[in-house]
Amino acid sequence: MAKESSFDVVSTVDMQEVDNAFQQAKKEIAQRYDLKDSGAEISLDKANQTITVAAPSDFVAGQVIDVIGSKLVKRGIDLAAVKWGDAQAAAGQSVRRVASVVDGIDKDTASKINKDIKATKLKVKVQIEGDKLRVSSASRDTLQEVISFLKGQDYGQPLQYVNYR
Structure with a gap:
């Protein structure tokens, strides 16, 4: 036999690559003219494997998510591994979106x-x-x-x- x-x-999912993509996205958001002073913020929680985007509007949140997505793809992370939740109302008129990294x-x-x-x-x-x-x-x-x-x-x-x- x-x-x-x-x-x-x-x-x-290689969380180090996700962290690298997050750092690159954070840098691009700080430098891009349309996102620089928009008040958009992103944060990464490695322990819970979540990415949080806080933005003044849905449109800006979508722009930030696109930036994060492009950086993840360049780092070899499949976008299907990142599940974005629905927009949640935050303080004032801002919105918050949380993504979990599927592992x-x-x-x-x-x-x-x-x-x-x-x-x-x-x-x-x-x-x-x-x-x-x-x-x-x-x-x-x-x-x-x-x-x-x-x-x-x-x-x-x-x-x-x-x-x-």
């Missing part, structure tokens, strides 16, 4: 991925291990098919395929 091969499906695959998404892989009828075993999935099979070609299938799906967060052996 051939040795089983496997890989892990994970969803991770790990939650149980609902993991079970949906598991169900979709089983629906392909490929001969693989899928195990949910905390915030990742381990997919194993005797055939490496089958594992490659699973990876290409998952790349074609949208689960609302970026997926990486690691520990391929």
